[in-house]
Amino acid sequence: MxxxxxxxxxxxxxxxxxxxxxxxxxxxxxxxxxxxxxxxxxxxxxxxxxxxxxxxxxxxxxxxxxxxxxxxxxxxxxxxxxxxxxxxxxxxxxxxxxxxxxxxxxxxxxxxxxxxxxxxxxxxxxxxxxxxxxxxxxxxxxxxxxxxxxxxxxxxxxxxxxxxxxxxxxxxxxxxxxxxxxxxxxxxxxxxxxxxxxxxxxxxxxxxxxxxxxxxxxxxxxxxxxxxxxxxxxxxxxxxxxxxxxxxxxxxxxxWRMRDYLGFGITAHSCFAHERFYNREGLADYIRDPLGAREREETLTPATREYETVMLGLRLSAGIDDDTFATTFGYGFFEKYGARLAPFLAAGLARREGKKTCLTADGMALSNAILAEILED
Ligand code: SF4
Incomplete structure (x- = not known):
């Protein structure tokens, strides 16, 4: 839905x-x-x-x-x-x-x-x-x-x-x-x-x-x-x-959950209906023509959305839920990334709770390195 x-x-x-x-x-x-x-x-x-x-x-x-x-x-x-x-x-x-x-x-x-x-x-x-x-x-x-x-x-x-x-x-x-x-x-x-x-x-x-x-x-x-x-x-x-x-x-x-938002005012970013756009800097220009400040940034492809969902979702202690992930992408998070996560699970840097995967406190301290490994092409 x-x-x-x-x-x-x-x-x-x-x-x-x-x-x-x-x-x-x-x-x-x-x-x-x-x-x-x-x-x-x-x-x-x-x-x-x-x-x-x-x-x-x-x-x-x-x-x-x-x-x-x-x-x-x-x-x-x-x-x-x-x-x-x-x-x-x-x-x-x-x-x-x-x-x-x-x-x-x-x-x-x-x-x-x-x-x-x-x-x-x-x-x-x-x-x-x-x-x-x-x-x-x-x-x-x-x-x-x-x-x-x-x-x-x-x-x-x-x-x-x-x-x-x-x-x-x-x-x-x-x-x-x-x-x-x-x-x-x-x-x-x-x-x-x-x-x-x-x-x-x-x-x-x-x-x-x-x-x-x-x-x-x-x-x-x-x-x-x-x-x-x-x-x-x-x-x-x-x-x-x-x-x-x-x-x-x-x-x-x-x-962090990649849900829609609209941004207003100079430099504000928006993510709406899988489109990203933002307003340019320039206070005087914005005051003169607020509707002319907008720049299109990108259309979010499914691959980009998946990448960002993982990157942002693992910042949260609630982590990523397999079913929610599958609703958007057609496969469970663990189904796709389980093998890459295995060493981090074994080292106590990540944790499975039911259908959810999250980083532990130690894992959060190393989140950049862990995400780089998980999201590697
Ligand atoms: S200059 Fe303004 S926006 Fe920047 S940190 Fe200070 S109070 Fe915040």
Whole structure:
């Protein structure tokens, strides 16, 4: 049966200031007029795509960026209203907005909640002032605590904290402190990614001088992360994501499960009806002609879909189910890949649970190498 559920991603490319490690498409300090014009362009693009989504029910919406909460409250609410007006939403839609702790207060959060947003993803990154300063983050630890207090007052029950490890000047002890502080705030979800030094960023230019933790320290941080998450009752449902049962990010699961989504705004990607397309960069061009920003990327062949289903599915602790796989590809996952998986199963790096195959915690640490072997031509 055809899956007629859909996810929407809206890219809001504005931030208060640019972080030293960031290679996302985001611009610091744009005026209110530019941001408002961008929201109007987004509304036009949303409207245009609504026709092709007419037979779909939207069950996840994600405002990402950038910093969506850099928009004025009125623009955020207008955007939500526009989505409601033009798309059919599931009654249990998961509607997330990323937020920078320096950009939310009770009033804005209340308006967002009333407009339909029911999940907040807060970029905490670290509980240590010096690390946040080195990262070039605009917020400080007290901003996180104030934001969480405001989330509670407004009644958000589903919210996530983002953390980073492997950041300059960080030690295993200071990361343990960040983890303890995050857990004490009791979010429903925690993401923890290791810092990547991306080309074109200030960190890349200074990479030789950065006081980055060595490999052993970073491995110790990863071990601490897994221990503390498990002890606090957060299950690792994806390599870098942890949740209380039932609070996994449904929108991100949509990406990992290769399900349809439409992206709006500059650089946003879409995967819809086996077609991939994206919007070009260029803020002024997009504001002038949002419908002219789109570029076709590729048609997903069955071989590409299978490759990506395996690659993304094994990132998840739930792994890949033989029957679900067979519904799409005509043969079970284990039937096709069992022989290649055998050494990893024997080594305790992969596991079979009924008809499901997944990587173990040790296997997840080696996922790139394992996937390369499994997916080799
Ligand atoms: S807040 Fe996020 S998107 Fe904005 S500059 Fe920092 S890392 Fe990049």
């Amino acid at each position: 055809k899956d007629t559920s859909l996810g929407l991603y809206l890219h809001i490319p504005f931030c208060l200031q640019k972080c030293n490690y960031c290679d996302f498409c985001s611009f610091p300090a744009q005026g209110e007029e530019t941001k408002h014009a961008y929201v109007q362009a987004l509304c036009r693009e949303l409207e245009e795509s609504a026709i092709k989504a007419a037979d779909y029910t939207v069950d996840t919406v994600f405002f990402g960026g950038g910093t969506p909460t850099c928009l004025s409250t009125a623009d955020l609410v207008a955007l939500c209203d526009h989505i409601r007006r033009h798309y059919r939403l599931a009654c249990d839609v998961e509607w997330t907005s990323e937020a920078n702790p320096a950009t939310v207060d009770e009033g804005k959060l209340r308006a967002m909640r009333e407009a339909g947003i029911n999940r907040i993803s807060l970029g905490m990154q670290s509980a240590n002032e010096n690390e946040l300063a080195l990262l070039g983050r605009v917020h400080r630890p007290p901003d996180v605590y104030a934001s969480v207090e405001a989330l509670h007052k407004v009644g958000f029950q589903n919210w996530s904290l983002d953390l980073m490890f492997g950041i300059p000047a960080q030690t295993a002890e200071s990361f343990a402190h960040s983890l303890d502080e995050a857990i004490a705030l009791a979010p429903t979800h925690i993401s923890a990614y290791s810092l990547q030094i991306e080309e074109g960023t200030p960190f890349y230019r200074e990479r030789d001088a950065l006081p980055l933790p060595d490999e052993d320290t970073e491995a110790a941080m990863a071990a601490l992360l897994y221990q503390k998450m498990a002890k606090a009752g957060y299950h690792r449902y994806e390599i870098s994501n942890f949740a209380r049962p039932g609070f996994e990010s449904r929108h991100n699961l949509r990406y």
